[in-house]
Amino acid sequence: MRPELNAGSPAPTFEAKTDSGDTVNLADYRGQKVVLYFYPKDDTPGCTTQSCGFRDIHADFEEKNAVVFGISPDGQESHEKFRSKFDLPFTLLVDEDHSIAEAYGVWGERTMYGRTFMGIHRSHFVIDEIGNLIEVSYNVAPADSPTGALAAIG
Numbered sequence: 001m002r003p004e005l006n007a008g009s010p011a012p013t014f015e016a017k018t019d020s021g022d023t024v025n026l027a028d029y030r031g032q033k034v035v036l037y038f039y040p041k042d043d044t045p046g047c048t049t050q051s052c053g054f055r056d057i058h059a060d061f062e063e064k065n066a067v068v069f070g071i072s073p074d075g076q077e078s079h080e081k082f083r084s085k086f087d088l089p090f091t092l093l094v095d096e097d098h099s100i101a102e103a104y105g106v107w108g109e110r111t112m113y114g115r116t117f118m119g120i121h122r123s124h125f126v127i128d129e130i131g132n133l134i135e136v137s138y139n140v141a142p143a144d145s146p147t148g149a150l151a152a153i154g
Contacts, residue, residue, distance in 0.1 A: 004105045005136050011036075011127040012103035016071070016093040019079035024069070024093060030131060033066035035149045037124040038106045039142075042074045042082035042092075046142040050122065051088055053146035058089045064153045071095050072120060106138065126152040 005012075011034075015025045026034065037054060039047040054061075054068050061068050068090040074082070079092040093100070101107035101120055110119045124145045126135040135152035137145070 004138060005125070005133055007133050007136050009133055011125065011131055011133050012100075013131075014100045014103060016095060016100060017076060018094070019076060019083050019092040021076055024091065026127075027131070029067055029127075031129050033064065033129060033134075033153055034127040035061065035066055035068045035124060035153075036071060036104070036127070037068070037145055037149065038071050038101060038104065038120050039122055040110075040120040041072060042078045043085065046122065047072070048086065050142035050145050051082070052086055053143060054090065054149075055086065055088050057146055057150055060150055061153070064150075066126075066153050068149075069093050071100055073098050073101070124149045 013026050015023060018024055039050050041047055051070055071093045073095050075096055076094050079094060083092050095101055098107045104125060106121045106123045108121055110117055121139050123138045123140055125133055126149055128134045137148055140148060
């Protein structure tokens with residue numbers, strides 16, 4: 001895992017494939033606030049809690065001129081099914097090579113059920129209109145991530 005990012009520093013830029021097969025570049029969203037939330041795996045309990053939390057207050061993000069993206073190492077087809085199953089109103093980004101997760105310092109060693117493996121550390125980031133980080137939250141609880149990101153937008 002790379003060193004953690006801090007509020008006030010520039011957000012790492014990236015280009016990624018979406019759940020619908022389109023390509024998104026972070027720079028395309030200058031002029032809007034952007035929320036990136038990282039989650040380990042589609043359709044698992046904690047990830048569903050986090051994603052549905054963002055879904056449930058999505059209108060509040062839109063009112064504040066903010067766009068929300070969920071990011072995990074799952075592929076496009078998995079994201080498409082997850083988004084459809086839970087009626088998620090925002091885009092999910094594919095990070096199969098975990099390059100975005102690495103750039104944001106959320107890819108690293110994890111332990112679950114006594115097994116150690118490499119994976120995503122659940123986190124979220126709020127980026128301002130000019131591309132700087134205004135909130136950095138590593139290892140956030142699934143239920144707290146959406147409201148924490150919304151509070152950071154102001």
